[in-house]
Amino acid sequence: MKFDAEEFRKRSKEDFEGAWHDGPKVLSTPPVSRQYPRYMYRRARPHPVFDTIQKLRQAYLSMGFDEAMNPVIVEEQEVYRQFGPEAMAVLDRVFYLGGLPRPNVGIARKQIEGIEAITGRSIDSQTEEALRTCLHRYKKGDFDGDDLTHELSVVLGIDDATVVHILDAVFPEFRELAPESSRSTLRSHMTSGWFMSLGECWMRHPHPIRMFSIDRCFRREQEEGATRLMSYHSASCIVAGEDVTLDEGMAVAEGLLSAFGFTDFEFRPDEKRSKYYMPGTQTEVYARHPVHDWVEVATFGIYSPSALGEYGVGIPVMNLGLGVERLAMILHQADDVRKLSFGQFYPPTLTDRDLARAVSVREEPSTEAGRVLAQAIAAVATEHAAEPSPCSFPVWSGEISGTALDVIVIEPEEKSKLLGPACGNEVFINEGAILGVPDTEKFANIRANGTRTEIRFIDTVALLAAARIEEAARCGEGTAVQVKMAKLPSDVNIKIADHAMRFVTDNQKKIDLRGPIFMTVESRVRGE
Secondary structure (H helix, E strand, C coil): CCCCHHHHHHHHHHHCCCCCCCCCCCCCCCCCCCCCCHHHHCCCCCCHHHHHHHHHHHHHHHCCCEECCCCCEEEHHHHHHHHHHHHHHHHCCCCEEEECCCCCCCCCHHHHHHHHHHHCCCCCHHHHHHHHHHHHHHHHCCCCHHHHHHHHHHHHCCCHHHHHHHHHHHCHHHHCCCCEEEEEEECCCHHHHHHHHHHHHCCCCCCCEEEEEEEEEECCCCCCCCCCCCEEEEEEEEEECCCCCHHHHHHHHHHHHHCCCCCCEEEEECCCCCCCECCCCCEEEEEEECCCEEEEEEEEEEECHHHHHCCCCCCCEEEEEEEHHHHHHHHCCCCCHHHHHCHHHCCCCCCHHHHHHCEEECCCCCCHHHHHHHHHHHHHHHHCCCCECCEEEEEEEEEECCEEEEEEEEECCCCCECCCHHHHCEEEEECCEEEEECCCHHHHHHHHHCEEEEEEHHHHHHHHHHHHHHHHHCCCCCEEEEEEEECCHHHHCEEECHHHHHHHHHCCCCEECCEEEEEEEEEEECCC
């Protein structure tokens, strides 16, 4: 079915009784329908790293840089061309790519007997030769490894699952394979790709060439920590042309970082002095942010003519690069790049508003008549809550699912009241605790400073009663719904989402939705 946004908004507004808001706001009244998934009522959050990447892309594009993709897989010899004698130090921190060799599998009498024992049938000479040919073709690379199971199943006339069993039990060569390294590496810095790209395009593009690339790089750190990852994103650019100087780097740095709210800039010589930069040109960029003060955010320099000469490039080239994760850490005031990048692996911090969104009603009526009934139950019960018992009060008369009903709230026992004292409790979130509190002086601070959910026990119990009455009416019957002493959230028809429950228990906070409810609602089939 085609999604109709206008219809969605219209029906949502009706369902929420005027409580629809644009954006990620808490609804002013609890929903009375679950017609649409709850996640559709909030604006999703972007990942901080990819959000920063998107803003960097827009900044580069607005400054006149064309977007490029540089090679991720770099041959070892390219690193030697770029770094010369320093290459070994660089290669010490790169990842080499490896793969499993294809084994030379022999077919002897032992293997044939093993296959026959598993399949339960003999293998004739023609099938044996076809099997040998198939394995030889695999060794030569005539087909990929993920096709081997299928190819063998065709030769042997058996299913894929049996072939997998045969490979594991009869051919230990596959299980004992060990990866072998190649001379291909994963790019450890974007410069490796820029040299290769410039070697191909500098004579084919008008000057100056202005390109940027934002992509992953890989570095074999001893271990990952709060400030470094083995896989990170580099936002890098080059400006290549006859008149390119360090001033290009300063201008690009200021223009790029101004888009993120940085104001003042300082340019300091970088003592690391990478060999692919001309001596005296490698420069660190420090910028002042209104929140974060002075921080190092980027590095730029002029590529060494000797390194460029290895690729036949005959014009000056300025390169600027910054680590996206570092910039995102600054912008989001994060102290650990692992939590920033891989937040799903770390316990999230939920605010009281987040917890309020996670509290909802377990059971609700599904018909319009049932929803009207729930409102009537809550209204009448609230009005007569303190009436001495025994007592009963009519609530509603009408028809549900073709069954004519009369509904009452009742308390048959003597020397009591219609409702227990906890019926008027309302759910508040206070410093991570989920509490059902009455409107009394003792809980005035929680009600004044806590986060309100707009969920009262009287309303949730009324919704439960209406849902059960609605269910009985479908069978042409009346019913009685009674809630006595509430000990768990489910006793008052309240549901707390699993993620919120985990957060509350992990942080040793309290969930207290207990209390004496003592509310009884009866439905009677008219005429009985």
